[in-house]
Amino acid sequence: MPIPYDIPEVLDRREGPYGEVVLRRHGELLQIIANGCFLMDTSDGRSERLLVDAALAALDARPSPGVLIGGLGVGFSLAHAAADPRWGRITVVERESAVVDWHRDGPLAALSGPALADPRTKIVETDLLDYVNETSDTFDAVCLDIDNGPDWTVTEGNEGLYSPTGLASCARVLRPGGVLAVWSAQPSPEFEGTMRNAGFQQVRTEEIPVARGVPDVVHVAVRPG
Numbered sequence: 292m293p294i295p296y297d298i299p300e301v302l303d304r305r306e307g308p309y310g311e312v313v314l315r316r317h318g319e320l321l322q323i324i325a326n327g328c329f330l331m332d333t334s335d336g337r338s339e340r341l342l343v344d345a346a347l348a349a350l351d352a353r354p355s356p357g358v359l360i361g362g363l364g365v366g367f368s369l370a371h372a373a374a375d376p377r378w379g380r381i382t383v384v385e386r387e388s389a390v391v392d393w394h395r396d397g398p399l400a401a402l403s404g405p406a407l408a409d410p411r412t413k414i415v416e417t418d419l420l421d422y423v424n425e426t427s428d429t430f431d432a433v434c435l436d437i438d439n440g441p442d443w444t445v446t447e448g449n450e451g452l453y454s455p456t457g458l459a460s461c462a463r464v465l466r467p468g469g470v471l472a473v474w475s476a477q478p479s480p481e482f483e484g485t486m487r488n489a490g491f492q493q494v495r496t497e498e499i500p501v502a503r504g505v506p507d508v509v510h511v512a513v514r515p516g
Contacts, residue, residue, distance in 0.1 A: 302398055305389035309446050312389050314398065321365060321398055323390065325445045331364050333402065338474060338499040338507040339367035339436060345497055345511050346432040346472040347377065355379030356431030359464065361419045363390050366403035368436055373406035381411045382428070386418045420452050423460040432470045433461050440475030441482040441510075453482060458489035467516020477505045486512045 299317040310326040322332040331339075343358070350356055358378055360368050363385035372381050385391055391414060393399045394407060406412055415422060419437055438444045441453035451457045453473075461471050471491060475482070478496055486494045491512035498506040 303389065303393065305387075307387055307389060309386060309448075312387050314389070314393055316398070323365060325387075328439070328445055330439070330445065333365050333367075336365075336367035336371075338509065339364070340371045341497060341499055342434050342436055342472050342474045342509050343368050343371045343375075345509050346434050346470045347375070349470040349472075349493070349511055349513060350431055351468055353431060353468075357382070357429075358432040358434060359384065359428075359430040361433065361435040362437035363394060363403075363414070364436060366394055366399055366406065368434060369412065370403055370406045372434075373409045373412060379411060380413070380430075381406075381409070382413045382415060382430070384415045384417060384419045384422045386416065388416055391416055418448075420448070420457060420460065423457075423464050426464060429464055429466050430469060431466055432472065433465055434472045434474075435461075436474040440477055440508075441473065441479050441485075443476060453485065455485060455489050458486060458491070462490065462514050465514040467514065469514045469516075471512050471514065473510040475508050475510060478508045479510070482510060486510065490515065 299315040303314045305312050313324040315322045320332045320334050323330045357380035360383045363383050369383050372378050394403045438449050444450050483494050492515050493513040495511050497509045500506050
């Protein structure tokens, strides 16, 4: 007797300036799909929490550090940062208005509602690369989770973020001694080298074991100063 297959239910589908984004429900999980590429779901969140914790742990004892989170996703990184009173200003840059809508008054609000209501939180709807090139704001930490990693980008334009030029833009918005943390679905020794060549120090990779395949990782580096 064939085993019934649980088909994901599409909750919303939007066509935006960067292509199609879809919110699906698969059993108890919510999933975000961009241009047919699976981005993330609500199954775990360990690696997103590590992204935030690794950045904070690498900072010195400065009071109320400000953090820039690149990518709202399913909200794990934002919720974890907002739950920690040690963080000061929390700025989230998300280019997809649909994702922001899903958090503000959609199915993802259950995960991020308290974090969005936190007075430290600010949501900026724009492309992250444009933001780090143009903003006059500076931060103590930058946490990036907008792709499946430096070697597996959602759109071609995102590749520039992980290049020497893109990393220089990230360093520009970091205060001296600030930390850059980058989530990836797989280790990338080449990206580690790019970070070092861009002038970052104390470059390291922290792994998060997964049930199958290669581990998720967070690449961590410090801006000199």
